[in-house]
Amino acid sequence: MVFQATLLGISSSIPLKDRNHSCLAVKFDGEVILFDAGEGVQQQLMRSKVSNMEIDKIFISHFHADHFLGLPGLLATMSLHKREDPVVIYGPRGVEQRITKLLEIYEIQTVYPIKYQELSNGLVCDTKEYQVFARRVKHLLETYAFVFKEKDKVGKFLKAKAVALGIPEGPMYSQLQDGKTIEFKGKKIHPKDVMDLDSIKHGKSLGYVVDCFDKDYDTFLENVDVLFHEAMFMKKDIALARKNFHSVTDNVGKVAKNAKVKKLIIFNFSARYTDLNALLHEVQSTYPDAELGEELKTYKLKD
Numbered sequence: 001m002v003f004q005a006t007l008l009g010i011s012s013s014i015p016l017k018d019r020n021h022s023c024l025a026v027k028f029d030g031e032v033i034l035f036d037a038g039e040g041v042q043q044q045l046m047r048s049k050v051s052n053m054e055i056d057k058i059f060i061s062h063f064h065a066d067h068f069l070g071l072p073g074l075l076a077t078m079s080l081h082k083r084e085d086p087v088v089i090y091g092p093r094g095v096e097q098r099i100t101k102l103l104e105i106y107e108i109q110t111v112y113p114i115k116y117q118e119l120s121n122g123l124v125c126d127t128k129e130y131q132v133f134a135r136r137v138k139h140l141l142e143t144y145a146f147v148f149k150e151k152d153k154v155g156k157f158l159k160a161k162a163v164a165l166g167i168p169e170g171p172m173y174s175q176l177q178d179g180k181t182i183e184f185k186g187k188k189i190h191p192k193d194v195m196d197l198d199s200i201k202h203g204k205s206l207g208y209v210v211d212c213f214d215k216d217y218d219t220f221l222e223n224v225d226v227l228f229h230e231a232m233f234m235k236k237d238i239a240l241a242r243k244n245f246h247s248v249t250d251n252v253g254k255v256a257k258n259a260k261v262k263k264l265i266i267f268n269f270s271a272r273y274t275d276l277n278a279l280l281h282e283v284q285s286t287y288p289d290a291e292l293g294e295e296l297k298t299y300k301l302k303d
């Protein structure tokens with residue numbers, strides 16, 4: 001089972017010759033989930049060998065151009081490739097009207113269906129295998145941070161124990177396996193009575209945070225395995241960060257530390273900085289193991 005994330009871009013606002021707009025492609029068990037789709041996303045996908053045909057869901061953090069300039073082109077290419085499966089686009093309020101209008105302007109008619117879902121705080125996507133949570137963060141316009149979480153694998157079901165308790169095979173078995181307590185012959189049966197809880201496999205998770213000048217969101221990111229967090233400004237430029245609602249290096253480290261994330265990758269850098277190591281050093285003052293995000297690098301959460 002593959003669970004990995006490839007950084008397609010690390011640049012905020014404007015792309016540079018060696019830095020593309022921020023974007024993350026998450027590969028999860030044969031499916032690709034994209035977070036943002038800035039300019040250049042198609043070529044970056046090709047370079048990363050992530051097929052655009054595998055993209056099923058696209059999460060747009062907010063509607064500043066650098067986060068979705070590449071979307072119309074990507075949707076058009078999928079159509080030219082005769083894609084049939086639907087694509088779901090998640091975005092802030094008005095996502096459907098906005099993208100529909102954009103496609104009209106570009107005369108793009110897709111041969112596959114596009115579904116839209118507006119974001120709000122909490123669980124925004126729930127599949128058998130994973131969940132995506134969103135949290136609104138402070139920025140110049142409605143913006144969301146995301147946590148993508150693989151579901152826990154419940155422990156091994158000990159059928160002999162269930163049989164010994166007299167529970168008949170059927171729906172009650174599934175309820176117990178889903179972690180629910182059932183009532184059988186006036187007695188409460190808990191999952192721990194019939195499951196080997198030592199064999200629970202906790203799912204891995206990743207966080208994606210761009211364009212954000214906020215506080216108290218560390219609980220949202222608690223214990224994620226890999227956090228991709230913007231580090232747009234250095235400490236000396238805090239006034240700019242405050243004015244434009246972007247993150248400052250040392251604060252990013254603090255958030256990651258408070259959230260006890262296992263790995264912090266910084267990205268979404270302002271084009272004004274040529275020496276990214278200077279930003280990294282500032283982040284490392286509060287989170288020593290932070291790493292600089294590298295374009296086209298793949299971060300493996302699970303092989």
Ligand SMILES: [Zn+2]
Pocket residue numbers: 062064139140211
């Ligand atoms: Zn923005």
